[in-house]
Amino acid sequence: xxxxxxxxxxxxxxxxxxxxxxxxxxxxxxxxxxxxxxxxxxxxxxxxxxxxxxxxxxxxxxxxxxxxxxxxxxxxxxxxxxxxxxxxxxxxxxxxxxxxxxxxxxxxxxxxxxxxxxxxxxxxxxxxxxxxxxxxxxxxxxxxxxxxxxxxxxxxxxxxxxxxxxxxxxxxxxxxxxxxxxxxxxxxxxxxxxxxxxxxxxxxxxxxxxxxxxxxxxxxxxxxxxxxxxxxxxxxxxxxxxxxxxxxxxxxxxxxxxxxxxxxxxxxxxxxxxxxxxxxxxxxxxxxxxxxxxxxxxxxxxxxxxxxxxxxxxxxxxxxxxxxxxxxxxxxxxxxxxxxxxxxxxxxxxxxxxxxxxxxxxxxxxxxxxxxxxxxxxxxxxxxxxxxxxxxxxx
Numbered sequence: 550x551x552x553x554x555x556x557x558x559x560x561x562x563x564x565x566x567x568x569x570x571x572x573x574x575x576x577x578x579x580x581x582x583x584x585x586x587x588x589x590x591x592x593x594x595x596x597x598x599x600x601x602x603x604x605x606x607x608x609x610x611x612x613x614x615x616x617x618x619x620x621x622x623x624x625x626x627x628x629x630x631x632x633x634x635x636x637x638x639x640x641x642x643x644x645x646x647x648x649x650x651x652x653x654x655x656x657x658x659x660x661x662x663x664x665x666x667x668x669x670x671x672x673x674x675x676x677x678x679x680x681x682x683x684x685x686x687x688x689x690x691x692x693x694x695x696x697x698x699x700x701x702x703x704x705x706x707x708x709x710x711x712x713x714x715x716x717x718x719x720x721x722x723x724x725x726x727x728x729x730x731x732x733x734x735x736x737x738x739x740x741x742x743x744x745x746x747x748x749x750x751x752x753x754x755x756x757x758x759x760x761x762x763x764x765x766x767x768x769x770x771x772x773x774x775x776x777x778x779x780x781x782x783x784x785x786x787x788x789x790x791x792x793x794x795x796x797x798x799x800x801x802x803x804x805x806x807x808x809x810x811x812x813x814x815x816x817x818x819x820x821x822x823x824x825x826x827x828x829x830x831x832x833x834x835x836x837x838x839x840x841x842x843x844x845x846x847x848x849x850x851x852x853x854x855x856x857x858x859x860x861x862x863x864x865x866x867x868x869x870x871x872x873x874x875x876x877x878x879x880x881x882x883x884x885x886x887x888x889x890x891x892x893x894x895x896x897x898x899x900x901x902x903x904x905x906x907x908x909x910x911x912x913x914x915x916x917x918x919x920x921x922x923x924x925x926x927x928x929x930x931x932x933x934x935x936x937x938x939x940x941x942x943x944x
Contacts, residue, residue, distance in 0.1 A: 600636065600709035603628040603672065605697045605718040607643065613695055614824050615686050616725035617753040617765040623679040625655060627697055627714065628672055629665070633705035635673035639663045641699045643679045645722055646713075649690025653679045660701060683765055686722065688756040692822035694719035723824045726752045726770060730829035731814045737834045738807035739930050740870060744833065748801040748815040750775055752823050769799025775817045777803060780830070782810040782868075789816075809868040810834045836930035838870040839863065841881070843934040845919040849942045853912060856939065858883060860907040860921045864929045875905025879923065883909060886936060887917040893936075895922075916941045 605627040607613075613623055623643065629636055638660045644652035655662040655677040663677035697714040729749040738744050750773055753765040773795045778787040793803045801815055812830035819825035843860040850856050862881060863873040879901045884893040899909045899921070907921060918936030925931030 598707070598709075600629065600631040600703050600707065600712065602697070602699070602712050602714050603630050605714035607695060607697060607714075607718065607720045610720065612721045612723045612824065613681060614723050614725055615681060615683065615753075615755075617767050618683050618763060621681040623653075623681055624676070625663070625679060625697055626674065626676050627663070627699070628668065628674055629699075630672050631703040631705070631707070631709075632671050633703050633707070634670060635665055635667060636675075636701055636703050636709070638701035639665065639675060639699050640701050641675075641677055641697060643681075643695050644698055645690045645693035646696050646716075646719070647693050649693050649722075650687050651685060651690035651693070651695070651722060653681055653685050655679045663699075683755075683763070686755045686765075688754065690722055691724050691755060692820075693722055695722050723819075724752045724755065724822055726750060726817060726819070726823045726826040727767070728775075728815050728817065728826050728828035731831045733813045733831045733833045736831075737836045737928070740807065740809075740835050740838050740868065742807050744805050744807040744813075746777060746801075746803055746805065746813050746815075746831075748775075748828055750795045750799040750801065750815070750817055750826070752799075769795070769797065770823070771795050771797055771799055773799075773817060773820060775801055775815050777801075777805070778814050778816050779805075780812045780814075782812075782832075782834075784811070787812075787814065787816070807833065807835060834928075835868050836925065837868075837928055838865040838873075839876065839923060839925070839929050839932040840873060841921050841923055841932045841934040843919060843921045843937050845937045845939045849916075849940040850913040852914065852941045856911050856913040856919070858907075858909055858911060858919055858921075858937075860934060862901050862905045862907065862921070862923055862932075875901070875903070876929065877901055877903045877905060879905075879926070881907055882922045882924075883911065884920050884922050884933075885917055886920075887915050888938075890917070893918075893920065893922070913939065913941065 608623045640660050641663050642654045663675040665673040665675040668674050696719050699712050700710045731748050733746045750770045751767050752770045754768050757766040774792050776789045776792050779790050780787045812832045814830040815828040817825050840863045845858045862876045864876045866872045880898050882895045883897050884895050886893045899907050918938050920934045920936045922933040
């Protein structure tokens with residue numbers, strides 16, 4: 550049987566309070582017959598060993614995420630059992646288990662850094678907050694489970710030491726990651742052309758400080774699988790195109806085929822030591838596909854004679870390039886390549902009419918190939934017609 554104590558009354562049989570686990574315990578010693586004897590006082594400190602942590606919620610059950618600087622407030626709630634009704638003193642801290650040097654005492658005075666409220670005749674709900682700073686974390690602690698550890702006195706005077714919350718109630722301590730905005734080039738891109746997408750994945754080195762002494766060094770996060778994702782113009786969700794492994798210094802780079810206009814981004818799901826992150830998106834518009842025809846006549850033509858050249862410039866109405874319309878008021882070059890040559894030279898510039906049609910005349914000086922060539926616009930791709938061969942009449 551425990552010695553009876555009125556509810557809420559607390560005595561310290563040794564005449565001292567256990568102010569917190571932060572203090573070094575007292576060693577009482579006496580020498581008897583030339584030997585060292587550890588001698589308890591007349592009344593030994595009661596340790597009844599029935600105080601228990603029933604459940605704990607740390608940071609609302611979410612990982613504790615720390616970047617390179619700043620402070621993270623971590624709320625803590627725990628349910629404590631003691632058959633006397635609960636505790637009157639509690640010194641609480643968060644700490645990693647299994648490695649690392651992370652430990653942070655909850656805010657408040659030693660021995661009183663959680664507020665406890667009666668829940669039942671034998672349990673209390675205790676709440677508090679830990680403020681995690683950049684100087685509290687180290688690389689060896691990244692990914693480790695964070696537990697609550699408490700010490701103090703129960704209502705009946707029984708002491709409890711270093712009670713640890715259940716592993717199922719722990720949360721991981723994780724590093725923040727960042728990504729540079731995706732950069733897709735060229736912009737605009739030709740339909741079915743090659744698009745190069747670059748980026749970078751970074752994280753803090755918790756064991757290294759910048760020169761200012763208050764910020765952790767940010768470094769590239771190499772060897773991580775990062776998804777390249779695409780959202781079609783007008784759509785609301787992204788889909789994964791491929792997965793790329795981050796290289797030295799966390800750099801990302803890959804090539805894809807540009808099939809339609811839309812936005813490209815990088816997405817990292819996270820690792821055992823770091824949380825995930827997503828880059829800003831880079832929108833890339835496709836040039837509209839264009840088509841160009843040419844017809845030179847008469848064929849054959851007399852040397853020095855008049856040659857009429859016609860054609861039409863059209864552009865696609867959508868990225869699908871299934872429907873085309875005439876492209877009006879566009880400058881198009883008439884070019885000629887002499888038979889036996891590999892190079893076209895520009896003869897003149899002709900403008901399309903309202904329906905994209907082209908028509909001009911020129912002088913036939915030699916046998917060869919005639920074509921129209923369009924340099925493109927800010928929204929429509931360049932295109933050249935296939936050459937139309939015109940021979941000279943034999944005398």
